[in-house]
Amino acid sequence: xxxxxxxxxxxxxxxxxxxxxxxxxxxxxxxxxxxxxxxxxxxxxxxxxxxxxxxxxxxxxxxxxxxxxxxxxxxxxxxxxxxxxxxxxxxxxxxxxxxxxxxxxxxxxxxxxxxxxxxxxxxxxxxxxxxxxxxxxxxxxxxxxxxxxxxxxxxxxxxxxxxxxxxxxxxxxxxxxxxxxxxxxxxxxxxxxxxxxxxxxxxxxxxxxxxxxxxxxxxxxxxxxxxxxxxxxxxxxxxxxxxxxxxxxxxxxxxxxxxxxxxxxxxxxxxxxxxx
Amino acid sequence: xxxxxxxxxxxxxxxxxxxxxxxxxxxxxxxxxxxxxxxxxxxxxxxxxxxxxxxxxxxxxxxxxxxxxxxxxxxxxxxxxxxxxxxxxxxxxxxxxxxxxxxxxxxxxxxxxxxxxxxxxxxxxxxxxxxxxxxxxxxxxxxxxxxxxxxxxxxxxxxxxxxxxxxxxxxxxxxxxxxxxxxxxxxxxxxxxxxxxxxxxxxxxxxxxxxxxxxxxxxxxxxxxxxxxxxxxxxxxxxxxxxxxxxxxxxxxxxxxxxxxxxxxxxxxxxxxxxxxxxxxxxxxxxxxxxxxxxxxxxxxxxxxxxxxxxxxxxxxxxxxxx
Numbered sequence: 001x002x003x004x005x006x007x008x009x010x011x012x013x014x015x016x017x018x019x020x021x022x023x024x025x026x027x028x029x030x031x032x033x034x035x036x037x038x039x040x041x042x043x044x045x046x047x048x049x050x051x052x053x054x055x056x057x058x059x060x061x062x063x064x065x066x067x068x069x070x071x072x073x074x075x076x077x078x079x080x081x082x083x084x085x086x087x088x089x090x091x092x093x094x095x096x097x098x099x100x101x102x103x104x105x106x107x108x109x110x111x112x113x114x115x116x117x118x119x120x121x122x123x124x125x126x127x128x129x130x131x132x133x134x135x136x137x138x139x140x141x142x143x144x145x146x147x148x149x150x151x152x153x154x155x156x157x158x159x160x161x162x163x164x165x166x167x168x169x170x171x172x173x174x175x176x177x178x179x180x181x182x183x184x185x186x187x188x189x190x191x192x193x194x195x196x197x198x199x200x201x202x203x204x205x206x207x208x209x210x211x212x213x214x215x216x217x218x219x220x221x222x223x224x225x226x227x228x229x230x231x232x233x234x235x236x237x238x239x240x241x242x243x244x245x246x247x248x249x250x251x252x253x254x255x256x257x258x259x260x261x262x263x264x265x266x267x268x269x270x271x272x273x274x275x276x
Numbered sequence: 277x278x279x280x281x282x283x284x285x286x287x288x289x290x291x292x293x294x295x296x297x298x299x300x301x302x303x304x305x306x307x308x309x310x311x312x313x314x315x316x317x318x319x320x321x322x323x324x325x326x327x328x329x330x331x332x333x334x335x336x337x338x339x340x341x342x343x344x345x346x347x348x349x350x351x352x353x354x355x356x357x358x359x360x361x362x363x364x365x366x367x368x369x370x371x372x373x374x375x376x377x378x379x380x381x382x383x384x385x386x387x388x389x390x391x392x393x394x395x396x397x398x399x400x401x402x403x404x405x406x407x408x409x410x411x412x413x414x415x416x417x418x419x420x421x422x423x424x425x426x427x428x429x430x431x432x433x434x435x436x437x438x439x440x441x442x443x444x445x446x447x448x449x450x451x452x453x454x455x456x457x458x459x460x461x462x463x464x465x466x467x468x469x470x471x472x473x474x475x476x477x478x479x480x481x482x483x484x485x486x487x488x489x490x491x492x493x494x495x496x497x498x499x500x501x502x503x504x505x506x507x508x509x510x511x512x513x514x515x516x517x518x519x520x521x522x523x524x525x526x527x528x529x530x531x532x533x534x535x536x537x538x539x540x541x542x543x544x545x546x547x548x549x550x551x552x553x554x555x556x557x558x559x560x561x562x563x564x565x566x567x568x569x570x571x572x573x574x575x576x577x578x579x580x581x582x583x584x585x586x587x588x589x590x591x592x593x594x595x596x597x598x599x
Contacts, residue, residue: 080428092324116584146331207421269483
């Protein structure tokens with residue numbers, strides 16, 4: 001009997017069918033719809049376009065959706081947030097991991113409370129208004145940094161605790177200052193967690209639209225997802241599915257590209273972070 | 277890593293947490309502590325603490341104050357308003373709706389995200405090229421923005437959308453199920469979409485958990501004649517406990533903050549049946565009723581705290597076991 005052979009093929013066949021249905025269909029829908037003229041795209045379906053016009057659609061999405069500006073705005077907000085989260089988080093994590101005492105324990109507990117507590121998005125607006133940075137990019141950077149510091153501090157403190165203290169002592173004997181020890185020894189050793197934290201912050205901040213709504217609003221500083229919301233709200237009214245999906249495809253490219261390039265590091269970063 | 281050092285560190289921690297020690301032990305302990313204190317000055321932690329305090333903690337503190345005021349777009353000054361904001365969200369039923377939908381949503385997401393993630397991890401457990409490729413494929417939705425995911429599913433599930441078209445072709449008759457128009461089932465469908473978006477992340481965590489189970493344990497079970505099914509439920513699943521805890525808590529707490537998928541598919545409808553906390557806050561804030569939105573935000577905060585405290589305690593205990 002070739003029952004074992006059938007059983008052997010059952011698993012890969014299941015995987016293939018699952019992937020086709022759950023990932024293939026949505027992906028196919030986005031790609032074919034983004035190449036259709038408006039008339040064909042009104043009722044979204046999986047058929048191939050009768051008339052192909054991907055070029056026109058993608059150019060329209062780029063131009064009318066003001067994607068370049070949105071992309072630049074996203075970069076200007078997400079990159080400084082990531083850098084600040086990593087630098088400030090590493091400094092705090094080093095202290096929390098090495099100093100002892102009740103005060104340190106309390107400060108650490110407070111700092112990681114943001115892992116679970118929701119940001120108070122309504123009063124953040126009030127806070128930023130008082131500081132005069134409501135509706136600005138620095139305000140958005142400050143909010144993202146505050147939101148993700150807890151995650152960074154949690155992972156980094158756990159990691160630094162596993163680093164041998166002798167490495168620091170050796171540098172001390174050679175006369176290194178605290179600043180040198182932090183910059184030359186701790187930060188380079190933190191590389192694996194830095195990778196994890198960067199990915200986590202990127203995954204959430206790059207696609208955030210909720211907090212961006214409250215902090216940035218719909219002005220000229222709108223990030224890519226915020227732009228998508230405005231474009232789509234108008235386009236849905238006009239039944240422009242072809243433009244929405246051209247926008248979605250273009251907007252997803254940067255993250256997919258980052259993933260393809262750094263796939264192995266991202267996967268190990270996420271799993272190490274979760275299970276330690 | 278260096279297990280001896282870790283054990284020593286842990287012993288130090290447990291000594292310290294043992295509370296007040298007798299006088300003779302104190303001088304020695306203090307002598308050992310002085311050096312880390314000098315070599316790790318507080319100012320390294322201050323920038324992080326300052327940013328966190330001003331942009332995360334302070335808003336949460338203010339959130340205990342503004343719900344009791346008349347802060348809105350329609351008043352020039354802010355004055356005390358007692359419990360009127362809470363009364364109005366209670367009387368118009370929006371609080372009850374938000375509570376019910378958010379909790380149902382969170383439970384649904386926890387079930388589907390973990391069910392999908394665990395199934396995928398078990399299917400793709402072996403480290404083959406085929407499996408590595410498909411792990412990346414199933415991770416794809418994690419990389420997409422949740423808003424984009426919402427629009428994709430709106431196009432799929434619209435009454436004249438792609439899913440009904442496929443079903444019509446398969447059955448040979450016209451199918452027009454209002455997937456996004458049911459007051460009882462649309463919410464469940466949204467949790468399936470949310471689970472679909474994040475299943476790749478859950479899968480990776482479960483794969484790491486499965487990898488950490490020593491091979492000899494499962495081999496011993498196989499030698500004892502246990503079936504694959506039995507081995508899974510009696511041996512491997514209990515050993516996945518840390519991964520389950522992590523995935524379930526992040527799914528529960530993460531999905532209480534949901535917004536994008538709901539906004540992009542139903543905007544809280546039909547008839548408010550998917551109006552979770554953040555959708556309500558977004559809408560009411562847009563209407564200029566800031567204090568009312570803030571009241572809702574405070575209640576969400578309190579619910580998460582009630583759920584989160586046991587979780588923190590659990591995670592911290594586990595963290596100490598692992599160290």
